Amino acid sequence: MTDALLYGLAACGLIGLGLYGLIANPAPLRKILAFNIMGGGVFLLAGAIARRGAGAGFGGDPVPQALLITGIVVAFSATALAVALVLRLNAVAGDTTLAEPPPANDD
Amino acid sequence: MTAVAMTTPQGWLLVAAVLLPFIGMMVGLVAGGRHAARVAAVVIIAGLAIAAVTVRAVLDAPQVYLLGGWAPPLGVALRADGLAAAMMAVVAVVIAGIALYARRDFATPPCSAEARAPLAFWLLLLAVWGSLNLVFVSGDLFTLYVGLELLTFAGVPLVCLDGRGETLRAALRYLLFALLGSLLYLLGAVLVYGAYATLDIAMLAQLVQPGVLSWTVLALMTVGLLAKTALFPLHIWLPPAHAGAPAAASAVLSALVVKGSWFLVVRLWFDAMPAVVTFSAAQLLGGLGAAAIVFGSIVALRQKRLKLLVAYSTIAQIGYLFLMFPLAFDVAAGTMLHGGALTGGLLQAASHATAKAGMFMAAGLIYAALGHDRIADLGGVARALPVTVLAFAVAGLALMGVLPSGAYLAKKLLLDAAASGGQWWWTAVLQGGAAFTAGYVVLVLTRALRAPPVPLQLATKVSRLSEFAALGLALLSMLLGFAAAGLPAGLISNPLAPKELLPTLLVVAGGFALAAALARRPLFGDGPWRRLTAAAGTGFENADALLRRWPTASLALIIFAAAFGWLLHTGTPA
Numbered sequence: 001m002t003d004a005l006l007y008g009l010a011a012c013g014l015i016g017l018g019l020y021g022l023i024a025n026p027a028p029l030r031k032i033l034a035f036n037i038m039g040g041g042v043f044l045l046a047g048a049i050a051r052r053g054a055g056a057g058f059g060g061d062p063v064p065q066a067l068l069i070t071g072i073v074v075a076f077s078a079t080a081l082a083v084a085l086v087l088r089l090n091a092v093a094g095d096t097t098l099a100e101p102p103p104a105n106d107d
Numbered sequence: 108m109t110a111v112a113m114t115t116p117q118g119w120l121l122v123a124a125v126l127l128p129f130i131g132m133m134v135g136l137v138a139g140g141r142h143a144a145r146v147a148a149v150v151i152i153a154g155l156a157i158a159a160v161t162v163r164a165v166l167d168a169p170q171v172y173l174l175g176g177w178a179p180p181l182g183v184a185l186r187a188d189g190l191a192a193a194m195m196a197v198v199a200v201v202i203a204g205i206a207l208y209a210r211r212d213f214a215t216p217p218c219s220a221e222a223r224a225p226l227a228f229w230l231l232l233l234a235v236w237g238s239l240n241l242v243f244v245s246g247d248l249f250t251l252y253v254g255l256e257l258l259t260f261a262g263v264p265l266v267c268l269d270g271r272g273e274t275l276r277a278a279l280r281y282l283l284f285a286l287l288g289s290l291l292y293l294l295g296a297v298l299v300y301g302a303y304a305t306l307d308i309a310m311l312a313q314l315v316q317p318g319v320l321s322w323t324v325l326a327l328m329t330v331g332l333l334a335k336t337a338l339f340p341l342h343i344w345l346p347p348a349h350a351g352a353p354a355a356a357s358a359v360l361s362a363l364v365v366k367g368s369w370f371l372v373v374r375l376w377f378d379a380m381p382a383v384v385t386f387s388a389a390q391l392l393g394g395l396g397a398a399a400i401v402f403g404s405i406v407a408l409r410q411k412r413l414k415l416l417v418a419y420s421t422i423a424q425i426g427y428l429f430l431m432f433p434l435a436f437d438v439a440a441g442t443m444l445h446g447g448a449l450t451g452g453l454l455q456a457a458s459h460a461t462a463k464a465g466m467f468m469a470a471g472l473i474y475a476a477l478g479h480d481r482i483a484d485l486g487g488v489a490r491a492l493p494v495t496v497l498a499f500a501v502a503g504l505a506l507m508g509v510l511p512s513g514a515y516l517a518k519k520l521l522l523d524a525a526a527s528g529g530q531w532w533w534t535a536v537l538q539g540g541a542a543f544t545a546g547y548v549v550l551v552l553t554r555a556l557r558a559p560p561v562p563l564q565l566a567t568k569v570s571r572l573s574e575f576a577a578l579g580l581a582l583l584s585m586l587l588g589f590a591a592a593g594l595p596a597g598l599i600s601n602p603l604a605p606k607e608l609l610p611t612l613l614v615v616a617g618g619f620a621l622a623a624a625l626a627r628r629p630l631f632g633d634g635p636w637r638r639l640t641a642a643a644g645t646g647f648e649n650a651d652a653l654l655r656r657w658p659t660a661s662l663a664l665i666i667f668a669a670a671f672g673w674l675l676h677t678g679t680p681a
Contacts, residue, residue: 015294022287023661028279035286042294049301063181064300067249071293074256078286081260085267085279093272098280098657 007048014041028089028096032082039075043068117164118172121185121244124157124195128237132230140221143229144214150233151203158199165192171246179307184246186309190453191243194370197457198239201362201464201580202232208468208576209355224268228356234261235359242367247306248296248379251371252289259285259335262364265356266348277347280657284334284344287661288368291331291668295324308379317679321383326672328375329392334664335368338429339399341667342422343660349418354471357414361421362464366456369428373452376432381443385678386436388671389443393433395667397536399426404543405647408550408625413470413480416547420466423543424459424506427514428452434524434533451520458513458584462505465581469499472573478566482551483628487559489552494574496555502581503548507541507618509611513587538610545618550626 018038022031046068053061090096131150135143164170165187172185187195209232213225238261241254259282266278300306302321303314315321330341337345349361376384403423410416431452437444472495473488474480489496508514518537525533623630624640653659 018290019665022283023658023665026657028283031283035283035290038290039293042290042297045294046297046300049297052301053304061304063304064297067297067300070249070253074253077260078256078282081263082279082282082286085263085275085282088267088270089272089275089279092270092275098276098283 004048004052007044007051011041011045011048014038014044026098028086028098032079036075036079039071043071046071113171114173115168115170118170120157120161120164121170121172121187124161124240125237125244127154127157128233128240132233132237135230135233140226141215143226144210147206147229147233151206154236155199155203158196161187162192162196165189179247179310180305183250184307185244186246187244193453193457194243195240197460198236198363200583201460202236204576204580205355205358205464206232208573211570211573212353212355227264227268231261231265232359235363239363239367242370246308248299248308249306251374252293252296255335255368255371256289258364258367259289262360265359266352268353268356273347274351277344277351281344281348284660287664288331288334291327295328295331298324308374311379312381315380315383317383321380322672322675325375325380325383325675326668329372329671330664330668332368332372336365336372336425337422338395338425339402339422340654340663341660343655343657345422346415346418349421350412350414354467354474357471358464358467361418361467362460365425366460369456377435377443377445377449382441383675384436384443385675386438387678388674389433389436391670391674393430393533396426396429399423400536400540400543402647404546405625405644406651407547408622409627409644409648411481411483411627413473413482413551416482416551417466417470420547421463424463427455427459427540430533430536431521433530434521434528446524447520448524451517451524454513454517454520454587458505458517458587461580461587462502462584465498465577465584466502468573468577469495469502472569472577475567476565476569482554485551485554486557487563489555491563491565492569494578495569498574498578498581500552501578501585505581505584507544507548507614510607511588512585516588541614542617542621545614546621549618550622553630
């Protein structure tokens, strides 16, 4: 087993775990964590692809490495925005559930 | 898109189109709330000029700019073809219209304290514009991803500008579901790089072959983008987000932001991987669009509040944007073709962007004037706000595709493609869809034209400028059909000929029938039939509530990813 394959399989595992968490966990904070786990899987996959595509004498292909660094920055911003929204929601509404309240307007 | 490995003379326009709004945003942030509106005004005037010059340049030749002089596959190319230039022009015009409308809602008068919402609105408006321009000119799948994420990050705060709990919740739902979609897209992009060692769209078009990897990639990316576009049944986040935002922000979200991810699906299917697409996969995408038209329109008829009605109408109109995919598929060549169907789809996007912005603005003015937007209590508003109701009516007619609207021309082009491709079933969808649109337009107008039970008291006086901005955008959509100068002759015939007049009358009659059958309160009186159809309407509402629950929507996402993958696999001739 090459290390690129090992990393690739680990990436699949992380993506699966994250996807399950995003679907099954009702709490927004857990969804944000699951998003980060899934994102971690995608970045690890980019790392494995960089390793597999390495030229002679290089540790890895630089393009996927550049992609994954940009991807981490984007995921970090997304996490910050999501956490800010959760905090604000908690301050304003007193809870952080995602479920919609029943429509308030009557017929 | 063809691979050009050199910067063209006017390529700098693309950089300017992307950078200018972002520079304006940063200057506005530093200058503060009192000056943000002025900075935005300057940027919008300059941006309109850039969009005009870009369209002029692209008419001669597609423009390319290589960032830092590095050619793909190592470097990043910005490209503008006709598709990109057209979308840039539409977005610039709609942004200008929305800015005129928002001048009073988000003004900071000289002797008042600065508030957060106006500052945020003007900065986010510019951010949405810059991100959309980046999406339109990106030449590779990863820059597209960055543009798409910027668009989401600019769109989400627009949802919760007023900071109420329910809008914060809507924004969070929107953000989390969009992030799920963008991870699926990013996964696809990484897999593509692993197989073909490039993300450049023009290079991929020549490299990509049907196979397990390309099927997986196209399925994952498509479904991720559909989640961001809110194509039925992945519309979990759209109604509360679009209906809860301030009217100007709703107009941005509904007219422009959803077009970003839609445009990416177009790039992916038409430019990056046209040879991977199969007949059955394109049929599924069009089928989801058809389902969105029926479902979105019926649930729109069941709404009690005008802004929610307009939000559900957006779901139906998003469906229209996907009808062109099966019609652009060439069965003989087994690939997606740039042709009449694509032009029709693009025209549909342009006419929806202008009409829907006008419609949301009109709904916002009605809300501001009455202090509520209950559809049942709209009586008398047509007399109190004639220009606003006229704007709503014109926008509605433009969405229905009445001559000479852009949607009419788009429908003609798509009908033409359906006839020449032998896909008669899409003819029925295209003709019938207009009746569904007519349904909710007729409903609102009949309510607005009735006499009020008590004389109407307006809560505030609405701004004339806002009213005419809404009317202007609606009229623009209505007159877009005159852009037909370069299209094949004979496509448009005498509008008063019986052959043309009959479908229009049928559409309006169908709209009346639907509104009478399904509206929440009976339009013409009650009867056993009406009770039966109203029960069916309640069924649609319940189905909508079920589909918009998080587990259902995310499972639908996975099921459709699998379905696309399977149809791409089985549809490919061995």
